[in-house]
Amino acid sequence: MRISSWQEELRGSLQDSEQLLEKLGLQTNKLQTIKASEAFPFKAPESYLKRISKYDPTDPLLRQILPLQEENNQHNDYVVDPVGDLESETVPGLLHKYHGRVLLVTTGACAIHCRYCFRRHFPYADSNPAKQSWQPAMEYIQNDHSISEIILSGGDPLMLADEKLKKLLAELTAISHLKRLRIHSRMPAVLPSRITESFLDLFHNLRLNPVMVLHVNHVNEIDEHVELSLQKLKTAGITLLNQTVLLKGVNDSSQALSDLNEKLFESGVLPYYLHMLDKVQGAAHFAVEEERARNIMNKLRETLPGYLVPRLIREQAGLAYKLPIL
Ligand code: SF4
Known part of the structure; x- marks a missing residue:
């Protein structure tokens, strides 16, 4: 290769x-x-x-x-699987939490290790269909006609080589009730050179409607190389959204989030979710209290147009949707 x-x-x-x-x-x-x-x-x-x-x-x-x-430091309410991923695993690597959508754990690998990651303890070795075959996941999706959206996640799905992604997309496209392809990735922001011409070619004439949900937490992450990678993704017809994790000492002020969301929009990306920290073991030092989060959001609303204000949410294990906070 x-x-x-x-x-x-x-x-x-x-x-x-x-x-x-x-x-x-x-x-x-x-x-x-x-x-x-x-x-x-x-x-x-x-x-x-x-x-x-x-x-x-x-x-x-x-x-x-x-x-x-x-x-x-040990905190009793910080656990290894804070969002109930394992409970929702239907076949290895396929999580079915929400109506109409399934999430495929394509790989355990990432370009960067974020210390607050909610999957930092995820048992990728047991839940990585890429190692064996996508077949059980494909069969599950094929047999459930209520599923219209496939979410590629991980780890980071862009860690897979383009050839592998191409095969995966071909299998997914062949499932006629799938309408949308969503990709969760931090790579355009972390390693912008990943957005190659051969990657972009995967979206040329793709039957599925592509959405990429980026993960950017601070305006300083967006330099000119990242901007270029985002422009290329947009030109390839991909809808770009961003999710941010509210992190103490990183972006826990209305100014930091305002700067980030303005810059994202300039780069063709709409703010989507602002996540409260998932209570994963080892990440408690990043937690922002809910009252403070609400105050930050209120200030953000006073300064930005509504379409630049992400929804503040919390993911709660076992719940059929993400819980809106404000
Ligand atoms: S890139 Fe995403 S999945 Fe990987 S460590 Fe960071 S937050 Fe976790």
Whole structure:
């Protein structure tokens, strides 16, 4: 298989947070960092690291990826599967939570490891149909005519090579009751070189209506390379939405969210959801209290047009929809 430049870039990702701190001119002992667990190690590509400011321990991009001692604190209400993924798994790797939509866990791999990730403890080894075959998932979708939308998630589905995605899309397109293809990905923002011509070709004359839900948390994540990748996706006819996680020390102010949503819109993306943190073990230090979240949202409403204000929601295990907070 031919290796693309994005794959090479990915291979060169930094795997050691101490090296990063050294590069940034920061002292490890002051930041109380830890060596991340083997199950969820430190990982970030150079293209993302370039956007982190030197000498600033509070940089919002750094904070998202830096393993801190606080990850080891135990909190009773922080669990390994906060959104009930495993309960909704119908066949390996296929989650059926909501009416009309199913989510396929296409891979366990990501270009970056976000320390607050709600799937940081997900048993990808047991729930990754890509390793064996998509067949049981395809049969399940084929047999349920109420399903009109397939969501490709992970990990990050854009970690799959284009050839593999092409085969997957061909199988999905052949299921006549599917209407929409939704892709959840952080890669256009984290590794913009992933948006290659051969990737964009996958959407040429695609029968399914494509939507990509990006995951961007801070305006500094959107540099000129990211803007270009978003423009290309839009030109390829893909509807672009964004979901943000409300994170303490990253974006927990109306100004930060206003700047982010303005910039997203300039880049052709509409704000979709603002998620309250999912209570996953190891991420409690990112939590923002609900009252504070409401205040931030109220201020956001005062400054932005309605279409730039995302919906503040919480995902609750077992609920048939995402719970709107404000
Ligand atoms: S890219 Fe998404 S799935 Fe991967 S670690 Fe970050 S939040 Fe989790």
